[in-house]
Amino acid sequence: MNKQFKSKSQFALALSEFKRSRRGIVCLAILGILYFGAIFADFIAPYTYDSEARDYSYASLSKVHFVDENGRFSWPFVRELSFNFDEYHKRTYVEKDNTKCYFHLFNKGDAYKLLGLLKTDRHLFGVDSPGRLYIMGADVRGRDIFSRLIYGARISLSIGLIGVSISFTLGLLIGGVAGYYGGKIDNIIMRLCEMFMMVPGFYLMLALRSAVPDSFNSFQVYLAIVVILSFIGWASLARIIRGMSITLREREYVLAAKAAGVSDLKIIIRHILPHTVSYSIVAIMLSIPGYILGEAALSLIGLGIQDPIASWGNMLSDAMAIAHIQMHPWILMPGFMIFLTVICFNVVGDTLRDCLDPLLRGEVDGA
Amino acid sequence: MVPKIIKIQNLIVSVKQGEQSKNIVDKVSLSIAENSIVGLVGGSGSGKTTIGLSIIRLLAAALKIDGGEILFEGYNLLTYSGSKMREIRGKKIGMVFQEPLYAFNPVFRVGEQINEVLRFHTRLDVNKRKAKVLELIDMVGLPYPDKIYENYPHQLSGGMRQRAMIAQAIATEPKLLIADEPTSNLDVTVQAKIIELFQDLNKKLNLSILLITHDLGVVSHLCDSIAVMTNGKIVETGKTDEVMRSPKDKYTEALLSCS
Known part of the structure; x- marks a missing residue:
């Protein structure tokens, strides 16, 4: 006789319904990731928004090497780039030999204040300078588009x-x-x-x-x-x-x-x-x-x-x-x-x- | 003579129909003695609810008070400003409606809504308010006050809702309670209990009650005196016993013979 019937609130009903929609959940998750990224932008982005590198104007996506020049597996690295102009005055980038800028998690980079409080210079990932890591390419002034x-x-x-x-x-x-x-x-x-x-x-x-x-x-x-x-x-x-x-x-x-x-x-x-x-x-x-x-x-x-x-x-x-x-x-x-x-x-x-x-x-x- | 809590004199309420205006309440005079229960009886459309709403000045926009005065504790309510009127409503005059399901906001818990009235009209802090609400719920005879407090209006039965509504209306210990057809939608056994509750409150809190109803049965059980209304006019007033036993007006007679 003591059985309790717990009634669901309108909100709980809607929530349980929402959980059943895969599309909704996926999109909500994507939005969550985007907002999360926006909040922790300083940390996640390898460079600040105004970190320029004129020598890398419109550089394409960085080539990450897993194999070194001797054919052995190596910790991932990128090479520095130099450029020439083609017949349309477009820059073409060539990798410089013998330059290795290793990839690091929690890399040291530009200083910033995390959430405006914590002073630090660690970024989620990055490469040794002077190399530049462009996972989505660079813009006209060589700024990292991803960042x-x-x-x-x-x-x-x-x-x-x-x-x-x-x-x-x-x-x-x-x-x-x-x-x-x-x-x-x-x-x-x-x-x-x-x-x-x-x-x-x-x-x-x-x-x-x-x-x-x-x-x-x-x-x-x-x-x-x-x-x-x-x-x-x-x-x-x-x-x-x-x-x-x-x-x-x-x-x-x-x-x-x-x-x-x-x-x-x-x-x-x-x-x-x-x-x-x-x-x-x-x-x-x-x-x-x-x-x-x-x-x-x-x-x-x-x-x-x-x-x-x-x-x-x-x-x-x-x-x-x-x-x-x-x-x-x-x-x-x-x-x-x-x-x-x-x-x-x-x-x-x-x-x-x-x-x-x-x-x-x-x-x-x-x- | 017993002092009167409210005195309505020559009240005229009219509705405009194009050019013409029609009096819905026509020169009605009615007074309620302190600590008494007065029944206002009449058929549908006789203007009894209009009188009730005129007292707290909440008539629909189409209706206008055209004359007369309503003296509450010696002051004419019709001259009061909007903000002064809000002080009176709920604090000194409570109101109970016919259909308690619609009189509660469905999206808030019952307890919160009773609490709200206390928040507006008293200076009690949060804990004292909650204690007072629980006490009120208990006072109107609802079981398990703390459970009722957490319930939504639709989770209560009709009788329980009506009791909760009464609890809300008496929360600030008003002098006068206007009950507009409080028992019409309830079945007979529940009706009897609500009548008991009204009698109880009348004695405990020295509450005067204006009972608006078409049900002479309820009136005969509850009211000290009675006013019979038809077509916007009061045709007969008197002690309940006298009116019941020997009605002077034809309409009263007809009404009595029906019940």
Whole structure:
């Protein structure tokens, strides 16, 4: 008789459902790895984002040798490179004989502060200087593309999260207020939203960007871009939340909360917005790619993050000429990373939607 | 004369239909003596719920109070500002609704929602609030308070939810409780227990209760006096026994003959 039935919360149900989707798990894992890499970028990247080596401009992927000149197995090493020009003035790299730069785990390299706290100069892997290890090739100034990708992830991935949190806070609150009060307030807020939605996003972005002073340093520019991007996103969300809020405000528990003397803002936050959460979570996941792409687009045309700070967008701006792509195809890597991230966010968002919706889950009749 | 906790005088509530406006509550006067239970009886659409909501000023947007006054402890509630009104609601006047399932927010635990009222209206700290909530749950006769505290609204039965709702309404020890059809959706045995609970609370907490219902059975068991309403007007008031035994108005007679 003492048998206990433990009920699962909505969240636990959704989680167990999510675990059953292989696609979702894989994509979530990829995102996890990307974010992990972005956080520990200083440690994982063999070089810093601005570590230049002009003699290695557009050097291709480093050849790692496992066999030395005597034909014996050896600890992996790379050789230094020298270059000649071919008939098109393109550099061709030749390995210098008798130079061995051994590969090391926890290699000594440029000094940095891990997570801004721990001062160290160890990197996850690297080769003895003066050799350079390029596992994804080098860019025009001989900077390691792999390292820059990881540093760029910091900007490209964080901009999505911060942007989304700002615009969703705005959208939820403004939509909630509009729907809850209705009448004139609703009318004014909705017309304002429509004004924002009326201007095509990209042009609004450009217009707002041109309002940012040139004297800003890179961090300020970063903040400005986050604000610009989140400023564009809130309006469409506010409209949907407003619609939900209109139906939710007629619920009896809202009246009950009013009768208990709860203030309007608290009612909106406690009793209306929590009911939009399953929609919001999905919408957040599906709109993060928009911010990543927005930043990439701005940086691509040179209005975003400025060199030498790396972001996936400004790294891609190198790849705008077809000749470059043809000769050094590895400069397209940031494009691939953007593609991967956007796909992953979309798949995770889709999977979440399937998990959070009881109708799709097939537990409730009437789907 | 017994002092009155609330005095409604010539209250007019109207709804606009295009150009015309129609009085839903038409010059109603009603008063509740301190520490008494008053039943407001009438058919559907007679305006009894509207009176209840007028007292705490939570009428739907379409309805407007066009005249009269509502004196609570000597002050006219109709002149109060929004923030002052919020002080009254929940703190001095509690309300219990007909359908307790919808009156609780389904996404929060029952205990949290009772707790919330205390958080807004009192200065108790976290531990004291929780203790008080458990005490309240116990007071309204629910078993295993700490389990009920952790439950979600849908995990309770109708009667239990109604008790939890009452616990929420009396959390801040209000002077007046407005109970809008509190027993209509419950079966008869549960009804009887809720009636007992109301009587109990009335004695223990010196709580005045305005019971809005169409069920004369409940009223006859519970109320000290009774007001009968139809078409937005109060047609008869008096002590419960007297009205029950010798109704003066035709509508009251008709109502009595039905039950």
